[in-house]
Amino acid sequence: MVNRLTNKVAIITGGISGIGKAVAQDFLSEGAKVVITGRRESLGNTVAKELGGPDEIQYMKQDVSREADWQRVVDQTIKQFGGFDILVNNAGVGGAGKMIAQTSLEEWQQVMDIDLTGNFLGVREALNKMDKGSIVNISSILGIITPMPGAGSYSAAKGGTRLLTKTAAVEAVKMGKSIRVNSVHPGLVSTDIVDSQTKAYLENSDVPIPKIGSPVNIAKAVTYLASDESEYTTGSEIVIDGGSLAGRG
Structure with a gap:
């Protein structure tokens, strides 16, 4: 499909690599105007030029744990593209x-600041700035299931994001706004966060699809939630994990 996001403006945090970059690519292919954010300025500018022209995509430096950075990015996005319709909290x-x-x-605290407070x-x-549109929070299957040892802070933040999403979905309605809020819960995806130990765990488990997922697998689900096709979907969680949860017996 094409043009599912025509005339929509999206902000994608952590959009300069991994899942965020894949989401940006898919959004652009569907006609959206995109702002990608991240802390690595040189990489961000390079990725923006790689993905499209300045009328289609802009990079803005952002630390998602800083309140002032959020206000600046949103205000600049509205000034640059004339609106703000989609937020993907991916960083x-x-x-x-x-x-x-x-x-x-x-x-x-570092994990909480970025993975949970940044999403909040x-x-x-x-x-506060959108009247209608879509918010998509990238969580994890470790925000749903009993986590593996060594993932305490990460799982706590991702579990918090899961419930933050559901609360925001209800509150958007109470505010009289047509804003859908949903979460996506990837399993193991080929990004900088997935280390060799995690990959070895997958190879020796009973996951129905025993392989590492691709960022594009996640991006397609995010595009659905960002588009008007998901008009009846809010407060929901989409799990994309190769069957990891199903395979837990």
């Missing part, structure tokens, strides 16, 4: 990979 970090007993407060700030800004 995230994987954490230190330590057991809870060995995790420092600083390590815990984005959702709040979107609810």
Whole structure:
């Protein structure tokens, strides 16, 4: 399909690599104007030029844990493209990979600041600046199931994102706004966060589709939620995990 996002303007956090970049590519192919954000300025500018012209895509530097950065990015997006219809909260970090007993407060807080507080700030800004549209929060299957050892902070943040999504979906209606809010829960996807230990775990498990997913597998679901095709979908979670949850017996 093409043109499902024509005349729509999207902000994609963490849009300079991995899932975020794949979402940006798919959105552009469907006719959207796109703003990608991230902290690595040189990479961000390079990716924006790679994906399209300045009338189609812009890079804006952003630390999602900073309130002022959110206000600046949203205001600049509206000024540049004349509106704001779609938010994809994708930026995230994987954490230190330590057991809870060995995790420092600083390590815990870094994951919370980016993976959960960053999503809260984005959702709040979107609810206040949009009258209609779609918010898509990228969570994880580790925000749904009992997490693997060493993923305590990550799982807590992703589980928080799951419930933040459902609350925001209800509150958008209470505000009288036609804003849909949904979450996407990837399994193992080929990104910088997935390490060799995680890949080895998958290879020795009973997952129905025993392979690492591709960012484009996630992007297609995000495009559906961003488009008007999902007009009856809010407060929902879409799991894309190769059957990992189904294979847990």
